[in-house]
Amino acid sequence: xxxxxxYEGVVENGHVTLPPEADIxxxxxVYVLVPDANAQKTYKVxxxxxxxxxxxxxxxxxxxxxxxxxxx
Amino acid sequence: xxxxxxxxxxxxxxxxVVTVRDPRRGSTVRNVPMLIDSGSDVxxxxxxxxxxxxxxIDPNAGYELEGFDGRRTMAQVAQLDLIFVEKAFRGKYVIxxxxxxxxxxxxxxxxxxLLDGPRLSxxxxxxxxx
Numbered sequence: 001x002x003x004x005x006x007y008e009g010v011v012e013n014g015h016v017t018l019p020p021e022a023d024i025x026x027x028x029x030v031y032v033l034v035p036d037a038n039a040q041k042t043y044k045v046x047x048x049x050x051x052x053x054x055x056x057x058x059x060x061x062x063x064x065x066x067x068x069x070x071x072x
Numbered sequence: 073x074x075x076x077x078x079x080x081x082x083x084x085x086x087x088x089v090v091t092v093r094d095p096r097r098g099s100t101v102r103n104v105p106m107l108i109d110s111g112s113d114v115x116x117x118x119x120x121x122x123x124x125x126x127x128x129i130d131p132n133a134g135y136e137l138e139g140f141d142g143r144r145t146m147a148q149v150a151q152l153d154l155i156f157v158e159k160a161f162r163g164k165y166v167i168x169x170x171x172x173x174x175x176x177x178x179x180x181x182x183x184x185x186l187l188d189g190p191r192l193s194x195x196x197x198x199x200x201x202x
Binding site (some may be wrong): 059 | 077109111112113114115116120135136137138139140141143145153155159160161162163164165166171174176178179182190
């Protein structure tokens with residue numbers, strides 16, 4: 001029978017950060033349980049608009065060809 | 073492959089994974105997720121990317137943004153390069169307290185992007201006159 005250990009961690013920048021006492025060997029397969037997953041499912045977006053549309057010129061972009069992004 | 077995100081969005085929404093670059097030093101943050109949102113006047117970049125690049129945020133330059141519900145918030149901005157579909161878009165970007173940014177029309181109006189909803193994918197049309 002397998003031994004089971006549980007730790008509480010947080011997701012930061014897409015990575016799970018575990019507490020320091022969680023001394024887990026490299027390459028160990030782990031499983032992540034997410035409480036309240038349904039509550040986090042929908043991302044709230046407001047499609048923001050500038051309250052002062054005349055400021056749109058401040059956000060004009062200089063476009064530079066950049067092939068370092070070829071895979072995206 | 074550029075795709076829709078069905079984990080965070082229901083119905084699924086098109087999300088681009090971009091690179092953010094400090095225009096002065098050239099340091100970058102990769103794999104920044106951005107919602108493709110043609111309803112947004114401007115683009116918003118997650119604060120974590122600004123922090124990671126240690127970019128200067130002008131505390132005196134604030135812009136008032138309005139949501140679809142009419143609520144207004146003041147937002148800070150910083151200069152950076154956002155790299156998307158093999159182009160760097162240099163200019164001013166709004167900072168958002170979220171892990172997901174928003175790609176607005178200040179960037180989207182420079183490119184031709186086909187949203188393929190049935191296939192839950194999107195791609196750039198290289199020749200927009202096709």
